[in-house]
Every structure is written in C-alpha cells, then in structure tokens.
Amino acid sequence: MTANDPFARLPEAATFTVTSTTVTEGSALPPAQLSGISGVPGGQDVSPQLSWTGAPEGTKSYAVTVYDPDAPTGSGFWHWAVADIPATVTELPAGAGDDTGSGLPEGAFQLPNDARASRYIGAAPPAGHGPHRYFTVVHALDVDSIGIPTDATPAVLGFTMAGHILGRALLTTTAETPGR
Template sequence: MRAHTSPTRLAETASGADFTVTSATVSDGAPWPPEQYSGIFGVPGGRDVSPQLSWRGAPEGTRSYAVTVYDPDAPTGSGFWHWAVADIPADVTELPEGAGDEAGSGLPGGAFQLPGDARAARFVGAAPPAGHGAHRYVITVHALDVASVGVAADATPAALGFAMAGHTLGRATLTVTGYTPGEPSGPERVEVSRLVPAPASAVFAVLADPAGHVEIDASGMLLGAEGGPIAAAGDRFTVHMDREALGDRPLGRYDVEVVITRCTPDVEIAWTVEGRRVRPHVGHVYGYRLTPTDGGTLVTSYHDWSGVAEEWRRRLVFPVVPESALRATLGVLERTVRRRSAGA
C-alpha cells in the first residue's frame, strides 16, 4: 500500500514536542480503503483489516498506550466503537496493518483487545448505513502514566475511557471518513443486531423451526405453531395468535399463515404474515441475517414495510413491531439457542 505521511498535531507535551500519529494505510481526512470496511457487517469488499499506525512524541512519563477507533456519526445516539486496544507497552510505537484480527496476531505482548459495540474483541471495519452520509472515524492513541490501565478483558471501550481519564498524559488523533452510497435503510425499515455466542447453524435451526418462533416471541402473542421445518422460500406454517396479550386491539385469538420469502440456510431467513380473512395481505416482512464472526454469530433482525399495500399504510402505524421489540426478541433468541444447545 502507498504510505501517507500527513500527521495530525493533537497534543503538546510539557517539553513542547508534538505527539502525533500517522498511518501507512490511510491519511488524515481521507476515506478508508476497501479493506478497512466491514465484511462482518456485509459491506462488499470489506475485510475488517485494522490500519497500520505509527506514533511519536509521546509525553514524558508515558508508561503505556491505548488505541481506539470511534465513529461519532453512527445513528445510535452514542456513536459506535470499532476498536479498542489496552496495555500497549511504552517501548512500542507502531501497530502493523491487520494487528487487530480476532487473534490479535499483530499486537505486542501484554496488549489486549476489548469487545467493541459489535461485541467482538477485534477491529470491526466501517459500515455506515447506505445513504446516511459520510461518517468520521476517529483513531486515537492515548499516552498513559501507568503500565496497565486495569480494565478487564471483557470491559467496554466506555469503561476503558473511564479508567484512562485520570491517567492520560496526551492523545494523538487521526480522523478518516467512510461512506456507503445508496438509499438509507429507513424510514421504512428497522434493523437491530446482537452478537449471539453460537454458530450460525445453531441460530438458524431455531429460526427454521415453527416452534422456535413461538419460543423466541417477546410479545406474548404467539401461543403455538403448526408445521414442519422450513427448507425453502415458499414454505408455510400456521401460528396461533393472542392479540389480547398486547391489549391494544380487540382481535382476540386468531390464526395467521407465515410465508417464507427468503431462505438461505445459516445465512438469512425472512417471512411475511398472511391473515386468513384479511385481503389484501399487509405485506410487511420480518427477517434475520446471520454473519459468523469472532465469538459467535452477529444476528441482525429487521422489519421492512416498504412493500406494504397503500390501504394498510392508512390503517396501521408502522413499524408494527418497534425497534425495542426486535431487540427484546434477539435477547430471547440468544437464551433459546443456549438452552437448545445445552440440551443437545
């Protein structure tokens, strides 16, 4: 790769020397190369390769470093942590490209990676939502006055930041950008993700089982299901519903047909729901995408109502299932996968 040598001046030491960080992977203000985008999150060409970093001019008294990569523009209300490395020895002033793989193969002895917001202890590349505009990715080297910052290996980057607050002598920062063209995922689609510590096959086995849909229901509406295992798009099964569990509409108990619209084993499954006495069918879609990653499977649950009939747009408030319910279901899904795996 072509080397870039435009350092960003961030901090002044007591002696007046600049504390700076540079990269042979990307220059300050420039966009990420394709390798630094996230294949874990399904970005075409993304490989989740951490950037090469070099730093110099650390403040006097530095005994260790930490490195973080943070996206303040992620639509989460709290940004998104892509990488966090703690306890880098004071005599180390460089990390090679790819150091942040799942094994931390390029990290020096004593250093370790914390799980970021994807809950994977590794570098997770850029994956800004399509059409959301350019995101900033702030790469920071923190110079600390302790040899070990004293956080657990499973701590969050926020906890690392708290632990560093009283020990930071200086910071050197490099800011790069990332952008995904196309239409935004909203306002007619909601997606949430969770790392489930199990192989994709175990997660898919629950989602391909009609009884599994009842087990992972977080609303209390699903009373039971009838039908065989799902094998392909077009498969159907019956679900017995109880709307009184929500107390919002006087529909009582009724049955619906679940119709599978996508089915790629261990990768993705999606379906729509058809009421037996309702015409036209609403046409909204629920689904799950499964992406194997370090520590298990990144499970993305989505609710898409972009294809809903106009009649239903006037009658219903979308999303019918809010983001909070999708998140709750992912939690129940993890619990169900654990229980099934333990009983296997």
C-alpha cells in the same frame, strides 16, 4: 478541534503524532478498513497500520481506540479498542486487530467492540446516512496497566483512562455508503 468533536469534553492532553501507511488523515477509508462482517463491498475488517512519535515524557503505556461518533445510535460506535500497549512500542502492523490479536505486543489486549467482538471491525455506515468520521486515537497513559478486565467495554476503558491520559494522537478518516 472539529465541530462535534468527541474529545472536546475530555481533559486537556498534550498532542503527539500518529501516522499510517494504510489510512490517510482526512481521507476516505480504503476497502480493507471497511466492514466485511457487515457486507460492505470490498470490506475486509483489517485494522490499519499505525506508527506514533513524540509521546509526552512519563508515558508508561498506550491505548488505541477507533470510534465513529456519527453512528445513528445516540452513543456512536466503537470499532476497536486496545489497552496495555507497552511504552516501548510505537507501531502496530496492519491487521494487528484480527481475531487473535496476532500483531499486538505481549501484554496488550483487545476489548469487545460495539459488535461484541474482541477485534477490529471496519466501517459500515448505514446506506444513505451520509459521511461518518472515524477517530483513530493513540492515548499516552501514565500507568503501565489501565487495570480493567479484558471483557470491559471501550466506554469503560475511556472512563478509566480519562485521569491517566498524558497525550493524545489523532488520525481522522471518513467513510460513506451511498443510498439505496
């Protein structure tokens, strides 16, 4: 766990592996994963490609979240949340988090992020605010469906799934917007 780890206060969970062909652990996000909606130069709001392996036995579904704990809000910023990914699915293509969720498997759905859009919104740290961390997490769950409405917030997803998490796979990236 890193300093100011947003997962440090959550129940312990087994770890498994998440990788990506579009983002790299510990590296800066490429332009495609930055926010075009917020006007970040080169930003395209494309959700990253994700693949995961080694989920704990008993996994019945997955949820995926992308969270910036360093946003100057007091509560961070949720960029993406997907629930009810079937246990048979172990990969999401780049761009799965578009406006229609076209790359998501049947039954999975996107929750409204903190911009209130049910899609992926890329990184857009305030200019001069310093580096922000982006936690992309695949949560292995012990239920087929987490049972929340499609208009719930990512925080409600996190609260509801807290007692159902069998494992957690984490990929941490960064982004920074230079000062003005």
